[in-house]
Amino acid sequence: MRGKVMKALQVPNIQLGACYYPEHWPEGLWEDDYKRMRELGFSIVRMAEFAWSIFEPEEGNFSFDFFDRALNLADKHGLKVVLGTPTATPPAWLTHKYPEVLNVSQDGVPYQHGQRRHYNYNAPIYRELSARIVQKMAKHYKDHPAVIGWQIDNELNCEINVFYSEADHKAFRTWLQTKYGTLEQLNKAWGAVFWNQTYTDWEQVFLTRPTVSDSPNPHQALDEKRFISDSAISFASLQAEILRGEAPNQWVTTNGLFGHLDNHKMTEELLDFIAYDSYPNFSTIYPDNGEKPLLDRKWSWNLSTVRSISPTFAVFEQQSGPGGWVNRMEQPSPKPGQMRLWTYQSIAHGADMVLYFRWRTAAFGTEIYWHGINDYHNRPNRRVEEARVVGKEINKISGKIAGAHYKAEVAILKDYDNEWDGELDHWHGPFEQESVSAWLKALQYNHVPVDALYIKPTMGLEELLRYKLLIYPHPTILTDEIANLLKEYVLQGGKLIFGARTGYKNEHGHCYMLPFPGTVSELCGISVEDFTLVGPHQKAPEVVMTGGEDREFSSTRFNEVLKVESSQAEVLAVYKNGYMAEKPALVKHSFGNGFAYYYGGVFSLQMAEELLKEVGLKQPIDWAELPEKVELAVREHQNGEKYMFLLNYADTPQEIYLEKEATELLTGEKLKGRITMKPFDVFIFS
Template identity: 50%
Template sequence: MLNGNTIELGVCYYPEHWDTSFWKEDMLRMKSYGIGVIRVAEFAWNLFEPEEGRFDDSFWDRFLNVAKDCGIQVIFCTPTATPPAWLTEKYPEVLNCDIYGHPVYHGMRKHHNMTSPVYLDFVKKIVEHIAAHYSAHPAIIGWQIDNEVNCETNSYHAPSDHEAFRKYLKEKYGTLENLNRAMGTTFWNQTYTDWEQVHLSRYTLANSNNPHMMLEEKRFISEAAINYIGIQADIIRKYRRSEQFITTNGLFGVLDNHKLVKEKLDFITYDSYPNFAFAMEGSKLSPRSLRDRETSFNLAKTRSVSNRFGIMEQQSGPGGWNTRLLQPAPKPGQLRLWTFQSIAHGADFVSYFRWRTCTFGTEMYWHGLLNYDNFPNRRTEELLRVSEDIQKIQRIAGTKHTTKFAILCDYDNEWDGMEDKWHGPLNRESTDGWFKALQRAHIPFEFVNINDEGTSQPLGNFTAAVYPHPTIMTPARAEILRAYAENGGTLFFGCRSGYKDIDGQCPMMPMPGLLAPLTGCTVEDFTFIGPADEKEYMTLGEKKIPAPTFNDILRPDFESCEVLATYDGNYYNGKPALTKNTVGKGTVYACGSVFAEETAAALLELLPKAELCPVTGWLELPEEIELTVRTNEKNGRSYAFLLNYTAQPQTVTVQKPTKELLTRETLDGTYTMEPYGVLVLDKPQ
């Protein structure tokens, strides 16, 4: 699986929820629907260790043998996401605590912390036992570590967390003098004179903690999570067969997933629930919402972490807990659409959540392929169609998503922006604006992560890139960006760029700081758009486009810097809002505002669309259709996925005779896609 040779379907299965008489029948039915892989055991600690120190393998030995006899392959999980009651009651120090220091008690999941020496010792013992006993079983093809790390919370405040944080800071800063300087503790008399005075965030008046310490706290939580996963991965590697992979499922916050995969895993998997777009009780979708299509944003994030990836949980039914997340049933066609959405973005493995809806517990409304009655239904009928379709596109296995546009991102700004209201919301607004503009313009893109060591993909692969609001900037990252521009790349920056250092402090230099030599301009003045202000715009040529939320008033400092647009309104009417600077062979644009979708769309018009849109001269598509392209790097063959997320038919125009892989028709001229329909086109040579 995920070896580049096949595209495969799987399902999440919970044999502990069903009488043993169901097992064989269930797995044979799975096979009849084209499912060959199951994931098991992520919440089953008690079935391995029913009481402290006593292990019992009879349940899983029996189950795995049934799976082998049925020809089902198994992804086996470590059960560390749900420590058992016998553990948490006897050793309460393993429990997480909230910011007030109150323990998070047993009764849900993810109630543990990741730094307790006692808990880590139990983790090592259970994983050692499982890996030693089960690795040799022929049904097991891979391992999932834990489940959705940092899912229910990414905030940890147990006593062991505070202690581990002190140790982390001692190792990083060496002395209290260095720590105090980096954390700016002379402000409000926060200076530390003893390491025991140092803590993770705690309750304060206005619930406002030191911003530099909050950034460091998130770096620490990420390191703690990577260590926690790494402990388990290292044990499994001692025992696993060479063909078995190690993964975990995400992505969740306050975790450097790029570092995690690079150092601890073979690849990442993602849990894809497009119906979350409809799941917020009482909320209304905006008129320009992309709805379930917005899951493509998360799939692009996953691909940036791990070019080889799979879907461990793919939505297959209506979903929700008894307490939250009211999701409607997938419309006829959406299960197939969402499966192809994942494949279109690079997944070669799609595993549905779940086989049969549980009849009890918190997730008894999180419906799977089968309902409580266990009868075939329209979703299982649709699954049969999906299975047949998958066999028709096996040639696409191992191909890579292709694009010439990048959205740059980094963990330092993401984590700092979680607390900093002066730039965090801006980045989320702008990234969403660019995503929607690119989607509707049929320009595929990649997220590219940047840090001082480099980028997750070579920037030279991309014609253009946007780094919306890189508030934190370092000399190493500025140099990476300079080299990209000098070699012919095109860069866009938004407001609030470059004014913080790696500790989140603001150096005494003109904004955008280290980026000024790239932009060719500095910031003369700046302001949020206040509630009493008119909606702000900029004039670009003959167009009036939004300049929302925050405005940097720019001042060209280099002769090479050209003013392209000026503000329309407010006290800085007529002042520069958008500039263009030549850097070597490339171009750098500075935009003084946040990027609304309309703003990003106007800026895309400054670029060569024929180079960015891979179907120019081949296909004409309405904006309701998503386009992605996967390319075989060995023979250069490309395959275009067209996805219709609407309940209405959509018409596409095929300008060159083209083979469609699912129907095996040759398309030429206009073609009407069915509601929630999918086309997979073999690009003409």
């Protein structure tokens, strides 16, 4: 691995499998299910993450007979098992006897038993009982020949990622006392003198509560999200320490990427690698209404975020059917070929283990419309046959690709503080989403692979220097430490792109009393002379490039007028009309051996593509001509051996052109010249 060693899944072959819930099915079905899994080429199943009542039907009364039979039968059929700790769904006996374990809304209303993730992380009795069930399970299954690893809980912070129980308020005070030491320092960090919010006793301090106009103290809200993340990590740590101690020969992970949780910190401190749950058809529920939407292709970015935590990882839930609960999230069925496409999308981006959700669609409960590979009736269907095709293909190639890392020369920088601050700060939060979307489209449609890179002060310079280009669209919170790291990157020859509202807040969310862009003004060679939000009845000014061709773009709903402050700065674009006419909008600054670019707006697809040309980044495979609808991804081994993935997201055939002969691994064919990819088809070239 280039740079520091990251926590990664290490397996010799790519592994396929499914999520399986033996408690949902008559025991007479188990053996046939396992047998058919093996026939599809599956080698691994995931189970037990919602089965606390089976392991502990009454407080202090433990039983393992049921899952012993399920695991022994899996072992008989050569299936390995990932066991989930069942703490995502506390039993009814627990929530009834100990109601303090329930999560509570910001308005003070407890969430009751009847769904999942209705508990809080900080109730002492819940931590105690969770630790006990984990220890009992780990001790019982530590030597079971089928069990290879553990999943802690299930999708931490999914469904809900805010917590306001009495236990959470108390834990928040303790967390703040550790962080700030005194109320004086807390009041300073929260700017509590504003609107007379000053605290004089720790008992006055709470997590955010309902306020007039739904606008809490922004610095308190930022600390609240940091606290929630640390609470989730502490709860996971409680379990991880037990699993490490009782079952040292089995790996430990957890699944999903959800809000208000620093997954990088959690993985680095607790896990062997991170696992993800990939549902590309969510793109049909939360569509991109902008230009040229990515749709399910956008999940490649989600997988890039996973890869920023673990360069090789597992997908514990890979969408295999239409999705929906009984009351929400209706999704269309994947079209023929899409399940296979999404499987290879995950593998192309670093997944060396892929488990489909789920083996068979539940016949009862909330998820009866969240379909798996098999339907309720258990008869053959096209999803089963598609899984069979994937199983045969993976059997051919898995040993070649496993362990190879995704290769990219450009990264989009992210960080948790700006992500969390942007939820409340509607000035920069939506800008970030809009700009990242524009850059993803530009990179995807021009076949330039991209990484996500979460930046922090402890990051080494070598981790940045492996990229030719870094894009940090709107880092509103930007500390001196991060600014200095970025300056050193550019001094050493890197290229760095910023957007509007960069660098004007400190780590608490206070605004610097400095000209914008604050800590990186010297790096960018500019200051911000003026700025405006474009009102609903106002027209945004046009932006025109200054060199060569008269290239003109529409700006977006926010614009900054830039003032050149360095002789090494070059104006690349100006505003065309309105009171900003002829004023700089985009500036390139030579700094050391590299360049910093500052754009005083929110990035559009056109501006992102223009900057791609400016910095000279092109697709890394120069012997293939590819249409926009086809994604290019490259995985590379340390010895330089590369595998090129071509993924067709279109429901129509797409033509590619190969200038040289290359072997397609899935079929073994040697291809050259003009070739047609079928709808949702996948090619892998060595």
